[in-house]
Amino acid sequence: MDKQSHTSDWAQKARDKGYDQWLLVMLDAIEPIAPILAQGLWVAQPLAGLWGGTRTVKMLAETLEAPDGVSQLRQQLSDDTGE
Secondary structure, three states: OOHHHHHHHHHHHHHHOOOHHHHHHHHHHHHHHHHHHHHHHHHHHHHHHHHOOHHHHHHHHHHHHOOOHHHHHHHHHHOOOOO
């Protein structure tokens, strides 16, 4: 599974649970410090593995490190929500 499809799966699960609007607001708030948060996710990745979240944490860290990562996450969460 490539990074893009895993991002889509994560975003779809967030939409299904009704977290999409809350996460969009959070992305607006964290955008300036996204690279710093990505480093925190790298540190937390081994712990996330205890609950099977290693792949999701890795995907989020990689995406937040990218220059347009927050925009990518925002687009994934906004798809199919009528925005």
